[in-house]
Amino acid sequence: MNEFLLSIGMGLCILVFLILYRVVFGPGVFNRIAALSTIGTKTLIILLIIGFLYNRVDMFVDISMVYALLNLIGTLAASKYLETVGEN
Amino acid sequence: MIQKSDDIIIKTLARILVPFIQIYALYVIMHGHHSPGGGFQGGVILAASFVILMITHGIKKTQKRISEKAVAIFSSSGVFIYAGIGAVCLLLSGNYLDYSTLAKLLHVAPAEARSLGILGIEIGVGLAVMAVMFSVFFNISKGEDVEEDKKD
Numbered sequence: 001m002n003e004f005l006l007s008i009g010m011g012l013c014i015l016v017f018l019i020l021y022r023v024v025f026g027p028g029v030f031n032r033i034a035a036l037s038t039i040g041t042k043t044l045i046i047l048l049i050i051g052f053l054y055n056r057v058d059m060f061v062d063i064s065m066v067y068a069l070l071n072l073i074g075t076l077a078a079s080k081y082l083e084t085v086g087e088n
Numbered sequence: 089m090i091q092k093s094d095d096i097i098i099k100t101l102a103r104i105l106v107p108f109i110q111i112y113a114l115y116v117i118m119h120g121h122h123s124p125g126g127g128f129q130g131g132v133i134l135a136a137s138f139v140i141l142m143i144t145h146g147i148k149k150t151q152k153r154i155s156e157k158a159v160a161i162f163s164s165s166g167v168f169i170y171a172g173i174g175a176v177c178l179l180l181s182g183n184y185l186d187y188s189t190l191a192k193l194l195h196v197a198p199a200e201a202r203s204l205g206i207l208g209i210e211i212g213v214g215l216a217v218m219a220v221m222f223s224v225f226f227n228i229s230k231g232e233d234v235e236e237d238k239k240d
Contacts, residue, residue, distance in 0.1 A: 058123075059123055059124050062116070062123060062124055062125060063124055065112065066116075066125075066129070066133060069109060069112075069133065069136060070136065072140075073136050073139060073140050073143075076098065076140065076143050076144070077139075077143055080143050
């Protein structure tokens with residue numbers, strides 16, 4: 001079971017690097033915001049997998065909940081800024 | 089930067105989410121000594137609940153819930169709780185923030201007095217961090233022109 005979780009976690013890490021391309025070079029602000037929030041959700045799952053690997057899920061659930069919350073607030077703030085300022 | 093938005097999805101989401109965020113922040117503060125988190129992290133989550141309220145509902149509605157004067161009182165009272173517990177430890181002939189001397193005052197075992205002392209410290213830190221984080225965000229989002237910028 002540990003090898004299964006470890007391989008899933010490493011696959012997600014590789015996917016994060018693929019999405020990072022969209023954050024850096026992505027055309028427009030909307031692609032960047034969407035890619036950033038996708039990276040946030042992937043980090044959340046990776047944290048939970050690390051928790052399963054160390055047998056301390058009860059602690060890592062707390063951290064990942066905070067991460068999800070801050071991710072939501074960051075996306076909301078960025079889109080709010082975009083609404084008032086405009087894409088340029 | 090922040091203006092009144094009419095989006096009903098975001099508004100409803102924030103209205104439903106804010107109490108749960110605050111309860112979670114209190115949980116992080118209270119369980120700081122035997123799980124990840126503590127005063128600073130709980131204070132940041134508590135401030136995040138007010139930030140999400142301000143982003144979605146505008147400055148005026150947020151000021152009805154927590155005004156600038158209340159933020160100042162919260163931040164100073166948080167620092168007062170922190171320094172006060174340390175000073176009480178000093179008065180009870182211990183070191184600064186040496187919680188085991190609080191056992192004489194609370195009539196409990198020294199180990200339990202340490203647990204209660206760190207809980208009080210974390211409550212103080214959480215209050216101060218919440219108020220300062222929120223006041224920083226509040227002052228940025230008001231967007232007033234600074235006098236020094238105009239002179240240049």
